[in-house]
Every structure is written in C-alpha cells, then in structure tokens.
Amino acid sequence: MSDTPAANRRQVAQAETPDTIGAFPRLSDEQIAVLLVRGQRRTLTDGEVLIQPGEHPSSLYVVLEGHLLTADTELAADPRHSDESLAVEVHGRGRFVGDVGLLEGQPSFVFVSAIGAAEVVEVPVDELEAIVTSDPLLGEIILRAYLIRRSLAIGAGAGLRIVGSCFSPQTRDLLDFIARNRLPHRLVDLDDDEKAERLVRQLGATVADFPLVILGGSRTVLGATPARLAEELGMRPPAPPATCDVVVVGAGPAGLAAAVYAASDGLSVYLCDTVATGGQAGTSAKIENYLGFPAGISGTELADRSLLQVRKFGATLDIPTTVQEVVEDEDCFRVIFQDGREVTSDVVVLATGVRYRSLPAAGLDRFQTSNVFYAATAQEAQMCVDTPVAVVGGGNSAGQAALFLARTSSRVHLVVRAADLGAGMSRYLVDQIQHHPRINVLLSSEVVEAHGGNRLEAVTVRHGDVLEKLRVGHVFVFIGAAPATTGLKVDVARDPDGYILTGAEAELAGARTEGSPRFSLETTIPGVFAIGDVRHGSVKRMTSAVGEGASVVRQIHEYLNEGRHSRVCA
Known part of the structure; x- marks a missing residue:
C-alpha cells in the first residue's frame, strides 16, 4: 500500500483526540491481552497505510505503541477535495x-495510517465478531x-458524497x-451547494449521470441507484442461495x-428487504x-445490534431487493425477485x-x-435545520418524530386530528411534547x-371552522397505515384493508385440505x-412484532416436522 505523503503527515499533530462521549475508549491491559490471544502483533513504519476509504477492512486494529491517524478522506486526496476540511483523529x-x-x-x-513507527494488535473480523457476541464487557x-x-460520522456529513438535486425522485430514493x-x-x-457546479465540471458529468456518488474521494458511481450502490459497496451477496429452509420477506423487528x-x-x-433493516422502528x-x-x-442502534445477531447465526441478508412473487411449486415455494433472481424454500x-x-x-x-417525508432520520433532520416543519399524526411515530425534529428545526407544528394528544400516543411522549x-x-386539526x-x-390547517396558515418548509406524515x-x-x-389473514381467520377464509388445524401465524397457504x-x-407495537418473529419459528418447526413437504430445499 502507498504511504501517506510526508508533507501532509507533518500537518497532523500527535496530540490524541480527546474522548468526550465514549467514542474513543481506551482498553485496559487485560482487555488488550484478550485481543492478543485472538489476533497478532504487527509492526508499522511511519505513514504505513492500514485502511483506505472504499476498502473492506478485514481486521480490528488496537494501538500498542505509537499513534494511528484516521481521516475522513485520504490526505493524498483528489484535487477536487483539496478545499474540504479533513476530519482527523489521532x-x-x-x-x-x-x-x-466493520x-x-x-x-x-x-x-487509517501510522504516525511514526507504531505497533498494533491485528484481530481478524471473524474473531472480533466472536468477541462482540461472547464477551459481554x-x-x-x-x-x-x-x-x-x-x-458522529453521519452527523458530520462524512463518508459518501451524493451529488444530485433534492427535487429529484431518484436522488430522494438514494x-x-x-x-x-x-x-x-x-x-x-x-x-443549493456552491461547490456543486465546480464539481460537476471537474467530473465531466451530464444530466443523465445524476445522482452520482463519490466513494473514497476517487471512485465515482454515475446514475447511482440503491441496488447499484449496495453492490459497489459490497453490501449485497453476489447471488442468493439456490435453496434454503426459510425466506423472510421484510427486515423490520x-x-x-x-x-x-x-x-x-x-x-x-x-x-x-426493499430498503433497510429496522423497518419503521x-x-x-x-x-x-x-x-x-x-x-x-x-x-438505528436497535437495528444495528439485531443485524449483528443475524450475521452471527449465519442468515443471509440481501438489501435492497424486492420480492415480486411467491409461487407454490409442489411441496416448496419459488420466491421470485424483481430483478429475475429466484430462491426456492420450504417456508416463506x-x-x-x-x-x-x-x-x-x-x-x-x-x-x-x-x-414531504414519511420518516424522520438524521438525513431529514439535516435538511430542516432552523426551518419550521409540520408533523401530521397522533401516534407514537409522530410524537417521536416531533421530538427528534425539534432538536434542529426552529419550530415543530404537531397537527393531530384527535381532541386529546393522549388518545393515540404513549404518556411519556405526551409529557415531553407538552413541555x-x-x-x-x-389538536382537532388537519392539514x-x-x-x-x-x-x-x-x-x-383547519381547526373546526377556523383556517390557519402556518409557515413551514417541510411536512412529515405519520397518518394511517396500509x-x-x-x-x-x-x-x-x-x-378488506389488505392485511393478511392468519390462524382462525385464515381457516374461515380458505379451506384446509390436509393436515392439522392452521397455525396461528399461518396464512391460507400452508407453509406461508x-x-x-x-x-x-x-x-401494532415493536415488542409484539418481535414476539411474533420468535413465535413463528416454533410453528415453522412444527410445520416442517409434519412431513407434508418434500424437504428437497433443505
């Protein structure tokens, strides 16, 4: 790997970055000893590069002697980034x-590179995964x-550079x-961005190239879509398995x-899942x-922690991908995706x-x-800095969004159809919102x-017979659910509303021709x-959803043990 240019390294002081919120803890000698058992020592020369932006790192690095530098982009970055400040840590x-x-x-x-001579512990990622899931402390x-x-990286706008228009549906989807x-x-x-025009000229981009994504300061993805970006980042498996026991469609709780x-x-x-893990939660x-x-x-933290468990137990995760059709095929199911790929499974x-x-x-x-938005994440919050917004809805999602957006927005108007805020919202949210x-x-209002x-x-906004005009820059919608x-x-x-019938309701809706009574979470198709x-x-609560996710596995085992399918997919 190439060294960091010495002229740039000299600009970086070796004073350690302070740890004010727990982002940069220092491991004890005992904890380092645990990692040494799992990994190996590695000696570094001045400027030796450990990780490049856009690469998939294969190891955790813990400093034993000397110092490591991390920066938002390469210090030897493309000239187009020469005017951008680098988020540097030591x-x-x-x-x-x-x-x-990782x-x-x-x-x-x-x-990531060494500042001067240094020594680190290099722990392979599979060993790190074992530590994270087995060593509680x-x-x-x-x-x-x-x-x-x-x-912190998300809040600072580090990482990927997305070039596009906020008015473009393609950019919004991305x-x-x-x-x-x-x-x-x-x-x-x-x-809006004054740098955009210069950047577009330097890239030689045309209208058809947007939105585009810049990776690691040098790689550019033109006409980026969620699926293509996921492939460029190595986030998707190269191909789905030909067969499996269970296909789960949807990666919410x-x-x-x-x-x-x-x-x-x-x-x-x-x-x-079509978008991400975590669902609305x-x-x-x-x-x-x-x-x-x-x-x-x-x-986000709950989704990240759950994702680590998915990886720990060996499930295959494919995001973003859209299931187009589920077809019964003798005793198995063909799950057909929008891009033409297929997976055959015993259960869906x-x-x-x-x-x-x-x-x-x-x-x-x-x-x-x-x-207009239907979720309130850090991305939306950044777009609403010092801007008044309207949040429409009276449930917990609307309340959580209002409190979150109030951190950055100048004013949040929470528009609720009900006459009582507590009619559809948990008391802890009501108390925080009211204060x-x-x-x-x-209340008793609608946009x-x-x-x-x-x-x-x-x-x-209409309140009974009274109309009121509110100055807002964005509207967040959390009404009803389909x-x-x-x-x-x-x-x-x-x-009639499109929700899927299971259990007793499914039994009434579709005659079962074989086997025992329908499981409580089984649809009118046995095995789905x-x-x-x-x-x-x-x-409609997250804890209930998690409970159903756990319960369905027991029913899947019972279904598989009934022997009403060929098990050719196993």
Missing part, C-alpha cells in the same frame, strides 16, 4: 480504530464505541436508502426476530418504552410491515419529491392545503406465514 495506546461497518460487512469511509465497549462513531442503512454521507445539492431465532435453531435463512430517534433499555434506545415468512398513507391535502402532491418549547400542538412555488412555503404488500404477488387471503404489522389483528 489515537494512542489502548485505542482502536474503525466503526460498526461488523456489518460495509467498506471503510476513513483512511469487552464486546459492549467495542460495539458501543463503534455505534457512537457511526452517529438518500432514503443511504440514511435508512445508516451510511455516513453528505448531499452536494445541485440547486418481526422479520429480524424471525431470522435470528430461525438461524440460531440451525435453519438456513434468507432475509431480504429503525427510523425512530429514541424508543423509551422498550423492555430492558430504561434510558431508551434509538431505532411475510413480514413486510406497513407504510404510512399519503396526506390528502390540496396542492401537496407537487412537493412529494422535495418537501417542549419548540413544539406547537394543534387541508399546501402552498409554495418551487418549494413548500406554508400549509393551511400493509406494505403493493406489487407482491402471493395468493393469500386478506381483509405472516407476522408483524402486515398481519390482520396484530398489535
């Missing part, structure tokens, strides 16, 4: 480098630090994928739980009523969740691709019209199960 003995992407199979977004120190670092998968990035907006419990029981599992800034986390936990679990309905306000359709100085709650030219400028099965062809019975929010009659 780490000494006991510190370790990297972030959660455990999730993602490429590095930072450059050491594993938690490493994982917690990695999660904090990823949050940003949604990146944000939901918790990838650090920054948007270079063609409409229910799907993740089903995948983890099934894989831990020794079943071969293929887990897929993965977009929550803080979940305070989840059992076992008295201080609360963010949806539908855990696709729900989507929020669009807001039927006059004129709002014009802003769907620019100023927040930047949240304005409008009826949107106003603006190229961008949203205001909305009209099952996320649009485009999925599978011949299971559903209720539905769990979580997409299931008719389910409790």
Whole structure:
C-alpha cells in the first residue's frame, strides 16, 4: 500500500483526540491481552497505510505503541477535495480504530495510517465478531464505541458524497436508502451547494449521470441507484442461495426476530428487504418504552445490534431487493425477485410491515419529491435545520418524530386530528411534547392545503371552522397505515384493508385440505406465514412484532416436522 505523503503527515499533530462521549475508549491491559490471544502483533513504519476509504477492512486494529491517524478522506486526496476540511483523529495506546461497518460487512469511509513507527494488535473480523457476541464487557465497549462513531460520522456529513438535486425522485430514493442503512454521507445539492457546479465540471458529468456518488474521494458511481450502490459497496451477496429452509420477506423487528431465532435453531435463512433493516422502528430517534433499555434506545442502534445477531447465526441478508412473487411449486415455494433472481424454500415468512398513507391535502402532491417525508432520520433532520416543519399524526411515530425534529428545526407544528394528544400516543411522549418549547400542538386539526412555488412555503390547517396558515418548509406524515404488500404477488387471503389473514381467520377464509388445524401465524397457504404489522389483528407495537418473529419459528418447526413437504430445499 502507498504511504501517506510526508508533507501532509507533518500537518497532523500527535496530540490524541480527546474522548468526550465514549467514542474513543481506551482498553485496559487485560482487555488488550484478550485481543492478543485472538489476533497478532504487527509492526508499522511511519505513514504505513492500514485502511483506505472504499476498502473492506478485514481486521480490528488496537494501538500498542505509537499513534494511528484516521481521516475522513485520504490526505493524498483528489484535487477536487483539496478545499474540504479533513476530519482527523489521532489515537494512542489502548485505542482502536474503525466503526460498526466493520461488523456489518460495509467498506471503510476513513483512511487509517501510522504516525511514526507504531505497533498494533491485528484481530481478524471473524474473531472480533466472536468477541462482540461472547464477551459481554469487552464486546459492549467495542460495539458501543463503534455505534457512537457511526452517529458522529453521519452527523458530520462524512463518508459518501451524493451529488444530485433534492427535487429529484431518484436522488430522494438514494438518500432514503443511504440514511435508512445508516451510511455516513453528505448531499452536494445541485440547486443549493456552491461547490456543486465546480464539481460537476471537474467530473465531466451530464444530466443523465445524476445522482452520482463519490466513494473514497476517487471512485465515482454515475446514475447511482440503491441496488447499484449496495453492490459497489459490497453490501449485497453476489447471488442468493439456490435453496434454503426459510425466506423472510421484510427486515423490520418481526422479520429480524424471525431470522435470528430461525438461524440460531440451525435453519438456513434468507432475509431480504426493499430498503433497510429496522423497518419503521429503525427510523425512530429514541424508543423509551422498550423492555430492558430504561434510558431508551434509538431505532438505528436497535437495528444495528439485531443485524449483528443475524450475521452471527449465519442468515443471509440481501438489501435492497424486492420480492415480486411467491409461487407454490409442489411441496416448496419459488420466491421470485424483481430483478429475475429466484430462491426456492420450504417456508416463506411475510413480514413486510406497513407504510404510512399519503396526506390528502390540496396542492401537496407537487412537493412529494422535495418537501414531504414519511420518516424522520438524521438525513431529514439535516435538511430542516432552523426551518419550521409540520408533523401530521397522533401516534407514537409522530410524537417521536416531533421530538427528534425539534432538536434542529426552529419550530415543530404537531397537527393531530384527535381532541386529546393522549388518545393515540404513549404518556411519556405526551409529557415531553407538552413541555417542549419548540413544539406547537394543534389538536382537532388537519392539514387541508399546501402552498409554495418551487418549494413548500406554508400549509393551511383547519381547526373546526377556523383556517390557519402556518409557515413551514417541510411536512412529515405519520397518518394511517396500509400493509406494505403493493406489487407482491402471493395468493393469500386478506381483509378488506389488505392485511393478511392468519390462524382462525385464515381457516374461515380458505379451506384446509390436509393436515392439522392452521397455525396461528399461518396464512391460507400452508407453509406461508405472516407476522408483524402486515398481519390482520396484530398489535401494532415493536415488542409484539418481535414476539411474533420468535413465535413463528416454533410453528415453522412444527410445520416442517409434519412431513407434508418434500424437504428437497433443505
């Protein structure tokens, strides 16, 4: 590997980066000794490079002697980045480098090299995974630090550079994928960023090339889509398995739980989702009523931790990918994807969740691709800095979004149809919202019209017979819910709203021709199960979804043991 140019290295002071929030803990001698058993010592020369941006690192590095430098981009970066400040960190003995992407199979977004002569412990990633999942104390120190670092990188706009227009549906889709998968990035907006025009000229890009993504300061992906970017980053398996025991469609809390419990029981599992792991829960800034986390936990952290368990037990994860059809084929199922690939399985679990309905306000359709959102993540929060916004909805998701957006927005108008905020929202959220100085709650209200030219400028809210015009730059919609099965062809019975029938309701809807009574989570097709929010009659809570994910595995075992299928897929 090439050395860091000496002229640039001399600009970096060797004073260690302070650890103020737990992102850069120092391991004890005892903990280092544990890692030495799992890894090996490695001596480094001045400027020796350990990790390049865009590469998939294969090891954890812990400093024994000397110092390591990490930077947002290569110090020997492309001239187009010469005017950008570099996020530089310096780490000494006991510190370790990297972030959660090392455990999730993602490429590095930072450059790592030695400052002067140094010695490190090099721990292969498979050994690191074993430590994280088996050593409670050491594993938690490493994982917690990695999660904090990823949050810091996202907040700082490090990592990927996305060049596109916030008015472009393609750019919005790409940003949604990146944000939901918790990838650090920054948007270079063609409409707002003064650097955009110069960057476009340097790249020689045309209109057809947008959105484009710059990786590691040098690689460029033109006309980027979520699927293509995932392939470029090495986040997707090269091909799905030909056969498996269980295909789980949807990687929200229910799907993740089903995948983890099934894989831990020794079943071969293929887990897929159209966007990201975590589902709607993965977009929550803080979940305070989840059992076992008295201080609360963010949806992103919960999704990251669950993903590590999926990897630990050997399930195959494929994101983004869209299931187009589930076809019965003798005693197995052919799961056909939108891109033409197929997987054959003994069992299919539908855990696709729900989507929020669009807001039927006059004129709002014009802003769907620019100023209307159905999730509140760090990506959206960055777009709302010092800007008033409207959050529409009266459930927990709306309340969590209002509190999260109030951190950056100048004003949050929470528009609720009900006369009582507590009618559909947990008390802990109600109390926080009512005491927040930047949240304005409008009860018995609805958004009826949107106003603006190229961008949203205001909305009209009706309170009974009174109309009020509110100045807002963005609208966040969390009203109603529709099952996320649009485009999925599978011949299971559903209720009038599209939710999938299971158990007794499925028994009434479709006669069973063989075997024992239908399992409580089984659909009208034997061997096809539905769990979580997409299931008719389910409790729309994350803990309930996780419980159904665990319960369905026991029913899968019973189904497989009935011997009503060939097991040719095993």
